[in-house]
Amino acid sequence: MLAIIIPYYKLVYFEETLQSLASQIDKRFKVYIGDDASPEPPLALLEKYKGQFDFVYHRFEANLGGTSLTQQWERCITLSANQEWLMILGDDDYLDIEVVASWHKNYDTFNTKSSVVRFATKIVNQKSGKISEAYLQPKREKATDSYFRKLKGLTRSSLSEYVFSKESFLSKGFSNYPLAWHSDDKAWIDFSENKPIYSINEAIVFVRISSSSITGKLDNEDVKNGVSIQFLKDLILKKSKAFEKAQLIELLLEYERAIKKSRKLNLKEWLFLMPFYLKYFKLTSFLKYCRRFLISIFNL
Structure with missing residues (x-):
């Protein structure tokens, strides 16, 4: 089964995230929500979605993301049980209804052959209200080639559209860069373990850019x-x-x-x-x- 890990802090777009999970046509996934001592606990919102999909909520008493975002990711991962594959989904990002179904559909093709899987993406620009065209990726690609294309401005990449094996995460861990900037880029090179990244282009992860996101902020x-x-x-x-x-x-x-x-x-x-x-x-x-x-x- 697939574990979807949500390091939660911001309430503003979180309902869209939860609604996208409730709308999955394939319910073979479990969600683990790690509340980073948010001043906006989402308890009322979670009550609304109780029973619509399988989730576990845990509130951490001390904020960690403010000093180390990667360590917040990692402690949220520790909430997960025996799932072998992990997705870290931002609390302002969301999935189209076929993401989980397409993951299971492709499972036999990539299992044992890849340690990192990615979905096509669209960018949601909160300021303009526009949603980009889909970013599609090569079916199989070396992680270094993928990063190099991003470096040259030929594609984009962020955390939410990736699924990775728990085994590779436990072996390598995240590089603890400030703001977790490039921590995901480094992870896909590390986690891939010389196996190609496998891409699923028939389902979309929507990645939001807003003034409250690290990517959208201009003061750092x-x-x-x-x-x-x-x-x-x-x-x-x-x-x-x-x-x-x-x-x-x-x-x-x-x-x-x-x-x-x-x-x-x-x-x-x-x-x-x-x-x-x-x-x-x-x-x-x-x-x-x-x-x-x-x-x-x-x-x-």
Whole structure:
């Protein structure tokens, strides 16, 4: 069975989330709601949906998401029982009626062959009221290729549209980045365990962008950029072998760009990059790196 984990904090859009779960045409799932000491407990709303689908509600006495969102995800996961597959659904996102049914329909195709499954998505822009066209994905794709397409602006990705095996989560865990920014990107590379991500394009997860969501907020850009720098460095250090040569060189450039959004690279950062440009040597890229390095250090 599938466990749908909801780290709950905001009430404003939560009924749409619950209604989408109650409307699933296949009820072979169980929901675990972890209330992060919210000032808006959803008890009255949950009473309304009692009996419409199987759920467990637990209120944590101390707020954790304010300091570590990934640790809040993880303690919500501990609420789940013996389900082997997990989805972490945002409390402002929602599913079309066939998400669970399509997951079971495709189960025999991806089980044992993939540890990460994703659904097609549409973006709900709360400010404009518009819903995007569907983002469809390759049926099977390396996790590194998927992230690289996102990096190049060719697709999008966020937490709610993914289902992952509990075994892979227990083995790897989430990277505890501030705001959980890029924690999901890193998870899919880690959790996939060199197996392809399997995509289900016939069902849609609706991902909401609003002023109350981390993605929609504009007052945390410095924090996000600092996390991006660390995330890219982690990929370069720990996952470089998983990327194609051209992709790795692009990651090195993106690491530079992320730092340059706020300041110049220091000598230590330039020297960090050098062994990778040598190991994944491409003459043009290496010469351009040397030129940027010399200009930056010696102000040529």
